[in-house]
Amino acid sequence: MPRKKPPIQHQSKHSGIQNCLGNIQEIDSALLHHEKWLKDIHRSLICDGNPNPDDLQEDGHCLCKFGQWYYKQNQGGLGSNVRFQKLENLHKLMHDKVRNLLVSKTAQSPISMGAYNAFMDNAIHFKLETRKLQFELIEKVCTVDQLTGTWNRHAMSYKLAQELERSIRTKEPCSICLMDIDHFKKINDQFGHQAGDLVLKTISQFFTDRLRKYDTIFRYGGEEFLLNFPGTTEEQLEVTINRLRTELQALPISMPDGSIIHVTASFGIADMVSDIGIEESIEHADHALLCAKASGRNCVCVWKT
Incomplete structure (x- = not known):
């Protein structure tokens, strides 16, 4: 047998x-x-x-x-x-x-x-x-980023190029969003780097669980993440990101010492179009992110040409 x-x-x-x-x-x-x-x-x-x-x-x-x-x-x-x-x-x-x-x-x-x-x-x-x-x-x-489980920057250029090529071929929009966790350094300073790592993992999982199967999240660096949304205009993405921003703000995160904290994030949105390329599209999202931070953080800004 x-x-x-x-x-x-x-x-x-x-x-x-x-x-x-x-x-x-x-x-x-x-x-x-x-x-x-x-x-x-x-x-x-x-x-x-x-x-x-x-x-x-x-x-x-x-x-x-x-x-x-x-x-x-x-x-x-x-x-x-x-x-x-x-x-x-x-x-x-x-x-x-x-x-x-x-x-x-x-x-x-x-x-x-x-x-x-x-x-x-x-x-x-x-x-x-x-x-x-x-x-x-x-x-x-x-x-893959070993801490958060998201794609890392090595994968980002290749995958964004794939999405841009698909956008050109199908004539469908494609937008990106650069996200930065607000006052992340204070979390590390107050609770330690282990708590900071926990926040990064929790937030990355929060977005991974809520993205569509063909959306992508990358760890851009430090406490910054870049999200890619195929088939989505800047206007549509602004609505989606604002909803996620509100949900994130209400998310309780348990610290190693047993305390509960809430975190917020700032977001910059830009369209990814063929005539300017990927790097410049990311620069646009970065400028929009700086605008969100200058506006008091915990908000969404869209790059306007």
Whole structure:
């Protein structure tokens, strides 16, 4: 009877980000185990070595070192990753094919070239897909802000360029908003940097939970965030941001010492248009943000040409 696999358990976005580096290293280790397994298989097929009894079992894909790592990871942060899920069928299919080869070898029956090539094609495909998973995690580490879980500035230029190109192609508006947390230094000074980090994470999660699936939030630097809103005019965005600003103002944030604080933010909005480019559009949003700060903070200003 095939062994029962543990259920997939999903982790939070922040937890997944924190585990990325560990997962990258574990994939390296798992692939080393896979390569050793592959050598043992060839030794059994070519050198008349005795096959590992586990490789003759129907659940051999669960028994090998890679399989043990894989099904443990179903509970450890990668279970919800689509590319990770794809590996299961590839890994099982590879073991099914090699089991047939080993059965033929054990029975002293000839192994067809087609069956061997199918197994090797599967093994190569499996390794490539595993490496793609690893590269995906590396990209995530390089482009995601480790504290807040938002995209960082390295990712911002690329993603904003994609949205600008889409806006030009579809002739739909695209607006950006630069946000700065008001009096953030006072929070650090009064409660400490741990509290400041907590505020940054809370606010970034606040906006992430309320944005549409195709809106994007980036950590621009320090206590500043840049938000991108495809298909939205400056006027429409002003209404949305004012609503979010009011909700943010009412949001209670628990400090490490048990006290509750409320924070506000200032916002600058600008249109992202092709004739001036991304950098100048961000400059416009920055000027609008300065206007919001000069107007007493906790307000929204829109760049007007």
